[in-house]
Amino acid sequence: IDIFGILMEYEVGDPGHKALDHKAAKKDESHGLLHWQLGGGDTTEHIQTHFESKMEIPPRRKAPPPLNSPSKKKDLEGKAKSHRNIKLLEDEPRSRDETPLCTITHWQDSLAKRCICVSNIVRSLSFVPGNDTEMSKHPGLVLILGKLILLHHEHPERKRAPQTYEKEEEEDKGVACSKDEWWWDCLEVLRDNTLVTLANISGQLDLSAYTESICLPILDGLLHWMVCPSAEAQDPFPTV
Known part of the structure; x- marks a missing residue:
């Protein structure tokens, strides 16, 4: 050089x-x-x-406290309490009890038939080619479908077994004849039609164009039915 x-x-x-x-x-x-x-x-x-x-030396991390330290014990106690607050739910959702005789009023029967009729029409229209694009752009229809996915679908809290050997007689809570819960048969048909309609328009459905009040019920309902352990979620549609 x-x-x-x-x-x-x-x-x-x-x-x-x-x-x-x-x-x-x-x-x-x-x-x-x-x-x-x-x-x-x-x-x-x-x-x-x-x-x-000129390189900055990263600060040294503090060593974790020993297992016998009071702060470690408080963390373990807090985790134990959080695990105790977790509620175990039943696999099967709350449903009606079949009774030998149940009567409903005329207006209840008429309202149920109207709802099923409209739901069948919407479901049938979703099978027509080209309707999926128009139906997926209607915010009112998408909102109603999202509300119907998990309507009155609730899993009750799992009851713990009694400590004694005596079997307590459970009260027979028949809800089929309740005046406020006459819609069980109608609700099952509406939910089946809703899932079929969403499946038909899913190829054109763009949830990014809607607000959270419309998107979240649909996403929450579809995710729930994907992991729901109930027999209703595992069985095929009875109307298909």
């Missing part, structure tokens, strides 16, 4: 610091030998010393 005059006037870093400065040769021989063995040179030595000195 000295013969051909290469890099004689080349400067790196501060002015006056030449790459082949002869003053650098007076450094400790052991340090220079180690630096050259690592593949470095005069230029890389300057770069390393220039930048490595």
Whole structure:
């Protein structure tokens, strides 16, 4: 390099610091030998010393407290309490009890038939090619479908077994003849039609165009039926 005059006037870093400065040769021989063995040179030595000195050393993490420390015991107690607050739910949702005789009023029967009729019409229209695009763009229809997916679908809390060997007689809670819950048969048909309609328009349904009040019920309902362990979720549609 000295013969051909290469890099004689080349400067790196501060002015006056030449790459082949002869003053650098007076450094400790052991340090220079180690630096050259690592593949470095005069230029890389300057770069390393220039930048490595400005590197920020990351702060040391605190060692975790021992198991016998009071803070560790408080954390374990808090986790234990959170596990106790978890409620176990029954696999089967709350449903009606079949009774030998149940009567409903005329207006209840008429209202149930109207709802089923409209639901069947919407379901049938979703099978027609081209209707999926128009139906998926209607926010009112998408909102109603989202409300019907999990309407009155609730899993009761699982009852713990009694400590004694005596079997307590459970009260027979028949809801089939209740005046407020006469819609069980109608609700099952509406839910089946809703799922079929969503399946038919799912190819054109873009939920990003709707607000959360419309999107969340549909997503919540579909995710629930995917993991629901009830027999109703595992069995095929009875009307198909």
